[in-house]
Amino acid sequence: xxxxxxxxxxxxxxxxxxxxxxxxxxxxxxxxxxxxxxxxxxxxxxxxxxxxxxxxxxxxxxxxxxxxxxxxxxxxxxxxxxxxxxxxxxxxxxxxxxxxxxxxxxxxxxxxxxxxxxxxxxxxxxxxxxxxxxxxxxxxxxxxxxxxxxxxxxx
Amino acid sequence: xxxxxxxxxxxxxxxxxxxxxxxxxxxxxxxxxxxxxxxxxxxxxxxxxxxxxxxxxxxxxxxxxxxxxxxxxxxxxxxxxxxxxxxxxxxxxxxxxxxxxxxxxxxxxxxxxxxxxxxxxxxxxxxxxxxxxxxxxxxxxxxxxxxxxx
Numbered sequence: 133x134x135x136x137x138x139x140x141x142x143x144x145x146x147x148x149x150x151x152x153x154x155x156x157x158x159x160x161x162x163x164x165x166x167x168x169x170x171x172x173x174x175x176x177x178x179x180x181x182x183x184x185x186x187x188x189x190x191x192x193x194x195x196x197x198x199x200x201x202x203x204x205x206x207x208x209x210x211x212x213x214x215x216x217x218x219x220x221x222x223x224x225x226x227x228x229x230x231x232x233x234x235x236x237x238x239x240x241x242x243x244x245x246x247x248x249x250x251x252x253x254x255x256x257x258x259x260x261x262x263x264x265x266x267x268x269x270x271x272x273x274x275x276x277x278x279x280x281x282x283x284x285x286x287x
Numbered sequence: 288x289x290x291x292x293x294x295x296x297x298x299x300x301x302x303x304x305x306x307x308x309x310x311x312x313x314x315x316x317x318x319x320x321x322x323x324x325x326x327x328x329x330x331x332x333x334x335x336x337x338x339x340x341x342x343x344x345x346x347x348x349x350x351x352x353x354x355x356x357x358x359x360x361x362x363x364x365x366x367x368x369x370x371x372x373x374x375x376x377x378x379x380x381x382x383x384x385x386x387x388x389x390x391x392x393x394x395x396x397x398x399x400x401x402x403x404x405x406x407x408x409x410x411x412x413x414x415x416x417x418x419x420x421x422x423x424x425x426x427x428x429x430x431x432x433x434x435x436x437x
């Protein structure tokens with residue numbers, strides 16, 4: 133089975149935040165920006181991509197898209213879904229290490245985020261049980277994690 | 288291919304240490320591997336034991352650093368998979384790639400749940416502080432379980 137190549141023009145929306153899509157892309161050419169609340173009040177740039185893979189977490193974890201991906205340039209992508217997954221890696225065995233690197237990076241990132249969140253929770257809970265306000269030093273961090281929860285709850 | 292042979296490891300041998308950079312994935316052929324934080328210090332904590340499947344994926348990430356140490360809990364046999372051998376190994380065994388990705392997916396989902404739970408509890412603590420309300424004892428119990436790793 134040949135690779136499925138899809139092309140987008142500069143300015144096109146490649147993926148939309150909140151959508152469930154059971155495929156991901158390998159970036160062949162071009163660059164893109166990932167946004168939260170794209171086109172709305174509170175639009176926030178959360179990352180850029182010009183190599184590797186995008187959307188693999190949505191495919192592998194069946195999670196909604198975490199952001200809207202917009203093409204900064206004309207873009208060429210290899211689309212990988214359930215039917216093409218095996219043939220894609222059979223055709224490109226050299227890419228197996230690349231996807232493993234990508235997923236490993238995601239796992240490391242989420243491990244680190246979880247450790248930070250739990251450390252913050254521990255301090256905040258101790259303050260609550262002592263009937264004290266949360267220490268000033270962690271208030272901003274607590275707001276960050278609270279915002280993350282509210283954002284995921286809304287999806 | 289040499290790297291696809293089973294490497295024999297003796298009980299007590301350190302396979303890799305926390306903080307090292309070593310872009311190799313391991314598959315357990317037999318035996319038991321212990322994964323530790325702080326191994327070799329008086330704060331060592333065993334995170335898990337692995338008797339089947341893969342470990343060591345944290346080292347594969349670009350600029351990846353091992354987040355834990357791996358130690359043979361028994362005499363064990365492992366297959367070492369680096370960038371080159373991974374290509375041949377998963378081409379010859381495509382179902383194993385599927386198994387590995389499913390395993391990573393399960394771990395990502397599980398850790399994501401813990402992360403969002405932690406964020407939820409922080410949100411609850413903030414609301415309790417702002418409103419002056421008291422948290423449900425069950426909620427506090429859940430928070431403590433998450434903190435203790437249960």
